[in-house]
Amino acid sequence: MPEFDLCVITRPALRPGAPGHLEIARAALEGGARLIELRDKEAGGGELFALGQELRLLARQYQALLIINDRADIAQAVGAEGVHLGQFDLPVSAARRLLGPEAVIGASVATVEEAKRAEADGASYVSVGAIFPSGSKADAGEAIGLGPIGEIERNVGLSVLAIGGISRDNVEAVVRAGADGVAVISAVADAPDMTAATAELLRGIRAARSSR
Numbered sequence: 135m136p137e138f139d140l141c142v143i144t145r146p147a148l149r150p151g152a153p154g155h156l157e158i159a160r161a162a163l164e165g166g167a168r169l170i171e172l173r174d175k176e177a178g179g180g181e182l183f184a185l186g187q188e189l190r191l192l193a194r195q196y197q198a199l200l201i202i203n204d205r206a207d208i209a210q211a212v213g214a215e216g217v218h219l220g221q222f223d224l225p226v227s228a229a230r231r232l233l234g235p236e237a238v239i240g241a242s243v244a245t246v247e248e249a250k251r252a253e254a255d256g257a258s259y260v261s262v263g264a265i266f267p268s269g270s271k272a273d274a275g276e277a278i279g280l281g282p283i284g285e286i287e288r289n290v291g292l293s294v295l296a297i298g299g300i301s302r303d304n305v306e307a308v309v310r311a312g313a314d315g316v317a318v319i320s321a322v323a324d325a326p327d328m329t330a331a332t333a334e335l336l337r338g339i340r341a342a343r344s345s346r
Contacts, residue, residue, distance in 0.1 A: 167322075
C-alpha cells in the first residue's frame with residue numbers, strides 16, 4: 135500500500151453552478167492529489183456507477199487512484215482501486231474478500247481498538263476523526279482532537295490519514311501530531327481556487343512531514 139499524503143473526497147454540487155464530483159476531482163488532480171474518493175450518500179447505485187466510471191477514467195489520466203465511499207460493489211463494478219468503509223458499513227474483511235488482495239481498503243476509526251481491528255481485518259489504511267468539528271460530514275460524530283492521532287499511529291502498521299475540519303491553517307499541526315496525511319472535503323470543494331487549495335495542502339503536509 136503506497137503512503138498517501140492527501141485524499142480529496144468529492145461531493146455533489148450543493149447548489150446550481152457549484153462544483154460537483156467531476157469538477158472537484160479534476161481540480162484536485164491538477165493540484166497534485168493522487169487519491170480521490172467518490173462520496174455521495176444520496177445517489178442511487180446507477181448514478182454512482184456512472185459517476186464512478188467517469189471518475190475512474192479521469193483518475194487514470196493523472197495516474198491517480200479512485201476509491202468509492204461505502205460501496206464495494208460499485209468499486210468492483212467500475213474498476214476502482216478500492217473502497218472506504220465506515221464503522222457501520224460492510225466489514226473490512228468482507229470487502230477484502232470481494233475486492234482482492236491488491237485493493238485499497240480504508241477504514242474510518244476513532245480509537246486504537248478500532249484501528250487495530252481494521253488492521254487485523256485487512257485494511258490498507260485508517261482514517262482518524264473527526265479531528266475538528268466538520269460541517270461536511272453529518273455522520274462524522276464529535277470531534278476527537280489531535281490526541282488520538284499519534285496514539286493510533288504508534289499502535290498500527292498502516293498509513294494514518296486524519297479527517298474532519300482540516301484546512302491549510304491546521305494541516306501542519308495535524309501531520310506533526312502523527313498523521314501520514316489527511317482527507318478533506320470542504321478545504322478543497324469550498325475554495326475559490328480548488329487547484330491552488332490542493333497544492334497548498336500538499337505543501338503544508340510535506341513541510342510538516344519533513345520536519346518531524
